[in-house]
Amino acid sequence: MAYYIATINIEETFHDLIGAEDYTAFEGIVLTDTFAMTEKQKAKETEGEQLVQMFAENSARAEKQLKAPITVIIGNPPYSVGQKTANDNNQNTTYEFLDTTIANTYVVRSKANNTRAVYDSYIKAFRWATDRLGDNGIIGFVSNGSWLDGVALDGFRQCLIEDFNHIYVFNLRGNQRTSGELSRKEGGKIFGSGSRTPVSITILVKRKGVKKDGFVRYHDIGDYLSREQKLSIISEFGDISAIKWSFITPNENNDWINQRNQSYINFIAVGDKKRNEALSLFLDNYAIGLETSRDAWTYSFSAEQVLSTSDRMVDFYNEDRARCHNEYTTQVESNQISQSTEAKTAFISNIRSMDATKINWTTSLFTHFLNNTPIEHTARVATVAYRPFCKKHLAYNVPLIHRPSCWASIFPTDDTQNLVISISCAPIKKPFSVLITDTIQDRNMLEHDQCFPMYMYDKVEKHGNAQMTLFGDTEEEDTVGYKKRFAISDAALTKFKGIYGDRVTKEDIFYYLYAVLHSKDYIEAYADNLAKEMVRIPTLEKFPKYVEIGRQLAELHLHYEAPADAAALGLDIAITKEDYTVSKMRFKKVGKDNDKGTIIFNDYITISNIPERAYEYVVNGRSAIEWIMESYRVKTDKDSGITDDPNTYGDEKYIFNLLISVISVSLKTLDLIESMPEYKEI
Numbered sequence: 242m243a244y245y246i247a248t249i250n251i252e253e254t255f256h257d258l259i260g261a262e263d264y265t266a267f268e269g270i271v272l273t274d275t276f277a278m279t280e281k282q283k284a285k286e287t288e289g290e291q292l293v294q295m296f297a298e299n300s301a302r303a304e305k306q307l308k309a310p311i312t313v314i315i316g317n318p319p320y321s322v323g324q325k326t327a328n329d330n331n332q333n334t335t336y337e338f339l340d341t342t343i344a345n346t347y348v349v350r351s352k353a354n355n356t357r358a359v360y361d362s363y364i365k366a367f368r369w370a371t372d373r374l375g376d377n378g379i380i381g382f383v384s385n386g387s388w389l390d391g392v393a394l395d396g397f398r399q400c401l402i403e404d405f406n407h408i409y410v411f412n413l414r415g416n417q418r419t420s421g422e423l424s425r426k427e428g429g430k431i432f433g434s435g436s437r438t439p440v441s442i443t444i445l446v447k448r449k450g451v452k453k454d455g456f457v458r459y460h461d462i463g464d465y466l467s468r469e470q471k472l473s474i475i476s477e478f479g480d481i482s483a484i485k486w487s488f489i490t491p492n493e494n495n496d497w498i499n500q501r502n503q504s505y506i507n508f509i510a511v512g513d514k515k516r517n518e519a520l521s522l523f524l525d526n527y528a529i530g531l532e533t534s535r536d537a538w539t540y541s542f543s544a545e546q547v548l549s550t551s552d553r554m555v556d557f558y559n560e561d562r563a564r565c566h567n568e569y570t571t572q573v574e575s576n577q578i579s580q581s582t583e584a585k586t587a588f589i590s591n592i593r594s595m596d597a598t599k600i601n602w603t604t605s606l607f608t609h610f611l612n613n614t615p616i617e618h619t620a621r622v623a624t625v626a627y628r629p630f631c632k633k634h635l636a637y638n639v640p641l642i643h644r645p646s647c648w649a650s651i652f653p654t655d656d657t658q659n660l661v662i663s664i665s666c667a668p669i670k671k672p673f674s675v676l677i678t679d680t681i682q683d684r685n686m687l688e689h690d691q692c693f694p695m696y697m698y699d700k701v702e703k704h705g706n707a708q709m710t711l712f713g714d715t716e717e718e719d720t721v722g723y724k725k726r727f728a729i730s731d732a733a734l735t736k737f738k739g740i741y742g743d744r745v746t747k748e749d750i751f752y753y754l755y756a757v758l759h760s761k762d763y764i765e766a767y768a769d770n771l772a773k774e775m776v777r778i779p780t781l782e783k784f785p786k787y788v789e790i791g792r793q794l795a796e797l798h799l800h801y802e803a804p805a806d807a808a809a810l811g812l813d814i815a816i817t818k819e820d821y822t823v824s825k826m827r828f829k830k831v832g833k834d835n836d837k838g839t840i841i842f843n844d845y846i847t848i849s850n851i852p853e854r855a856y857e858y859v860v861n862g863r864s865a866i867e868w869i870m871e872s873y874r875v876k877t878d879k880d881s882g883i884t885d886d887p888n889t890y891g892d893e894k895y896i897f898n899l900l901i902s903v904i905s906v907s908l909k910t911l912d913l914i915e916s917m918p919e920y921k922e923i
Contacts, residue, residue, distance in 0.1 A: 244272045271302045276336045276369055282307050312378040318366030320385040320438065336365070343368050351396030352494070353668075358393040361385070367397070371404055376449040386412055386441030392668035392773045395495040402491060406451050409444040409458045409481065412498075413471055419670050420862035429468030444481065457497055458486035494773070505770040508777035509733065511664065511754070512691060520736055522750065522778065526728035527693045528651060530663065530684035531625065533635075534643035535601035537878035540683075542890035544622045544634040550883055551636035552618045557599045558606070559615055565589045566613050586611060597880035603643040616640045623655070626663075626678040626686050629860040630801050630903055631872035632890075635681070648681050651694045653723050660695040660795065662755055663687050664776050671862035673771040675758040677795050687861045691776075695751055698723040740923065741784045752791030754778060759794060759913075762920035783918035794913050797906055804898060805905035811850055812901065818845035821897045822888050825874040840870065842897060851904060858907035865907045869900050 251267045271278075340360065347359045347368065358364070363384045370380045388394045389412060401408055416427045416439035431440040462471055478484050492500050513521035533539040538554050541547035569588055572578040578588055589611055594600060609616065619638040627633040639645055651659055658679070665674045665687040674687050682692050703722045727747040737745045737753075757763055757778055764771065781787060807814055822843060829839035829847075837856055839849040856864040863871065873887040873896045887896060 244270065268302065269306075271306055273303055274334070276339055276365060277334070278303055278307065279369060279373070280336050280338050310375070311373055313381075314370040314373065314378070315381040316366070317383045318363040320361050320363040339365055339369055342372065346400050347394070347397040349396065350399045350495075351393060353393040353395060356393045356396075358387070358391055359397060364388065364394070364397060367401075371400075371445075374447055376447060378447050380443070380445040382443050384441060384443065385436075386414070386439035387416075389439075389441060390496075390498055390773075398491065398497055399495045401445065402453070402455060402457075404447070405445045406448045406453045407444075407446040407458070408454070408456075409446075409486070410460070410497075411442040411475075411484065412459070412461045413440040413442065413475075414462055414464075414466075415439050415468075415471075416670065421859065421864075423671065423862070426464040428462075428464065428466040429471060431468060431471060433468065455490070457489040457491070459489045459497070460484050460486055461498075496769070496773070499769040499772070501770045501773060502767050505767050505774075505777055508779045509736065511693065511776040511778055513775075520732055522729050522733045522754065523693055524730055526697050526730075527691055528646040528648055529644065530682045530686055530690045530692055531635075531642060531646055531648055532644040532684035533641065534603045535641065537881045537883045537885070538601055539636045539638070539641050540625070540627060540633045541885050542633055542887045543885075546885075546889065547634045547636045548619055548622065550881075551638060551641060554600055554641070555616050555618055555638070557594075558610065561594050561600070562610050562613060562615070565593055565610070568592060598882050601881065605643050606640065609640050614640075621655070623652075623681055625681045625683055626676075627683045628686055628872045629676055629863075629868045630865055630899070630906075631868065632680065633683075634890075644684070650697050650699070651692075652681055653698045653700070657698065657723070659698075660751075660799070662693045662751070662758075663690045664693065664758065665689060665861065666691045666776060667771070667773045669772050672859060673758075673764050673768065674859075674861045675755065676860055677755060677798050679799055693754075694728045695748070696725050697728045698725055737780075737784075740780050745784075749784075749788045752788045752795060753784060754791070755795055756787040756791030756917065757781065759910075760917055760920060761914060780923045781918075782921040782923060786918050790913055790917055794910065797909055797913070801906045802899060802902060805902045807848075807901050810901070810905055810908070811852070812904070813849040815847040815849070816845060820845050821894045823873055823875070823896050826870040826900075840866075840900070842900070846897065848900070852908065854911065855904050855907040858910045865903050865910075866900070869896075869903050873899070 248267055248270050251270065252265070255261070255265065255267065343359060343365065347364070348356045351359065363382075366382065366384070367380070370382075374380065388397055389410065413431050414427045415430045415436075417424055417430055417437040419427060427439065430436055462474060466474075489497050491497055492503075494501055510518040510521040512523045512527050514525045514527075516524070535554075538550050539547065541550065566589070569578070569585060572588065573580055578584050590607070593602075593607075593610065595602070616638070619636040619641075621637040623635045623637040624632050625635045651657075651661065660677060660679055661682060662675060662677050663682050663686055665671065666689050669688045671688050676687060678686075682690065684690065701722050701724050729747040729750055733750060734745070734747055737750055758776070763779065767777075770777070820843065824843065826843075827841050828835035828837055829841060829849075830836065838851050838853065839847060840851065841847050851866070855866060858865050860868065875884065875886050875888075877884040890896075
């Protein structure tokens with residue numbers, strides 16, 4: 242469709258410009274996968290024949306275009322970094338030559354650990370266009386604008402500076418993958434409901450023999466603008482020469498916008514699994530949040546329901562596993578298919594059930610499936626901090642957990658006691674956040690969270706328990722126990738003792754960390770660093786005071802369910818019927834706007850006079866109060882059809898009491914943050 246519309250538009254424009262009466266066909270357009278067409282050219286002779294066959298209808302045009310010198314490339318390249326779920330069974334196409342070029346340029350120059358985003362389709366379009374131009378030409382793309390500030394795309398930005406003489410970037414913003422005030426500042430989405438990503442217009446100029454600028458001409462469209470306002474601004478400019486450009490010189494991190502504070506590198510790294518740092522608080526003694534990638538099946542407010550739903554999927558998995566492997570065996574025995582790993586993988590992948598109401602696939606689960614590994618029913622239900630101030634029951638069945646991380650060393654048993662500080666870690670789009678729990682944490686409790694425990698538990702074998710056998714004699718039974726140790730490194734303790742004195746303990750450092758990560762001054766000064774790299778912690782004056790406040794914050798956040806006095810908070814509670822069942826809480830409406838001073842709990846209960854200040858305590862992009870409203874509502878997963886009802890967690894007044902408690906926690910948190918000493922780095 243796009244091909245035919247483009248052809249018609251070109252022909253109509255041509256006819257209008259010259260006032261032609263007779264129809265003239267445009268023969269320059271080619272219906273093709275542009276990347277694949279170039280791949281075939283690079284593969285030359287053998288695959289060149291395949292090119293003609295693949296594009297038989299317009300192969301002559303394709304061949305002509307491949308031979309032609311191209312000096313202008315314009316477009317709106319599609320963007321997709323990969324399939325949304327394994328049930329899609331629709332991975333992005335790979336291009337051997339193009340992907341290799343990206344690996345040797347954008348990836349090699351990147352300092353990021355995860356460079357998956359570099360292979361997004363629109364980044365491939367930049368790479369393809371750069372190579373296709375040769376020494377002279379212009380690229381004009383309207384594209385996803387995430388590359389402007391993306392951590393993984395630092396190498397891409399460096400290559401643009403190296404490859405082009407002049408760079409112009411018009412940032413249209415519109416990033417709706419943020420939330421709250423950040424989302425409002427980003428403004429309207431340029432392509433309406435078609436995209437949630439930011440959008441930018443990029444003009445890249447190559448001129449052989451001309452000195453490269455080494456800087457970027459940049460224009461930001463501004464905050465809080467609607468889609469219509471943005472399009473009007475573009476229209477009013479009319480010409481690139483009318484735009485008032487600012488000039489950006491990239492820093493050593495290849496930051497263009499939101500450049501980092503360089504003094505941050507002198508702070509102590511919080512974590513360092515790769516042993517790249519001279520000193521860090523934690524070495525490998527921390528985890529990422531637990532990721533199931535099938536939450537509807539493995540999480541629920543009801544412990545009984547989560548056992549039922551997860552076991553139902555396990556039963557289907559085992560049935561389908563047996564069916565697929567029986568079919569594969571039959572095909573092999575009849576010589577219909579080879580026994581090669583590739584053939585087996587392709588065959589079983591194609592015949593397995595993709596019914597999302599029965600199963601949710603991930604690569605880890607498919608590996609078990611391919612190996613014909615049976616899965617047993619869940620034996621354990623664990624409590625997990627699923628979202629800020631929201632716990633759920635998890636069917637702790639390891640094969641069903643896509644990335645279990647190392648939580649077995651943090652909470653090895655149901656009665657293990659531990660504390661864990663969860664920190665949102667780069668790359669993050671939401672404001673920096675931190676929250677402590679005494680449970681396992683879900684991967685999405687905070688954005689890209691890293692979880693730092695007070696203790697680690699090492700497995701130890703115990704011997705010598707005498708047991709009577711069936712034959713009347715005794716034998717020694719071996720059992721497994723756990724040895725507790727502090728997770729903070731000895732080197733960090735030595736460092737802190739050297740600064741603050743010998744009475745400092747690892748527990749003090751733990752609470753100091755929690756306090757400093759709440760400091761407004763710290764977060765404001767290093768917001769760009771926190772968004773793009775590993776968290777580092779300064780050494781501040783008034784260490785004992787920070788430790789004290791850290792303990793108080795931890796106590797408050799760990800016991801967020803503790804009852805609070807609504808009257809003491811000044812809340813007005815209107816109850817027409819003693820029914821505390823929740824479907825979906827909402828704010829009172831005043832015209833089209835929300836009145837956050839009043840929450841309609843349900844049809845019978847309204848909570849009013851909520852202090853505006855309470856909404857200032859924000860965690861992971863939302864106020865704590867709004868997390869309660871969002872998390873504690875009845876939801877039905879659209880793929881599996883499974884409904885999760887928060888009313889099944891706790892007693893009948895649990896959610897109501899929790900909302901009152903979190904209003905209190907929010908206000909007390911703000912008070913503690915404001916009571917911190919003057920921010921002074923040593």
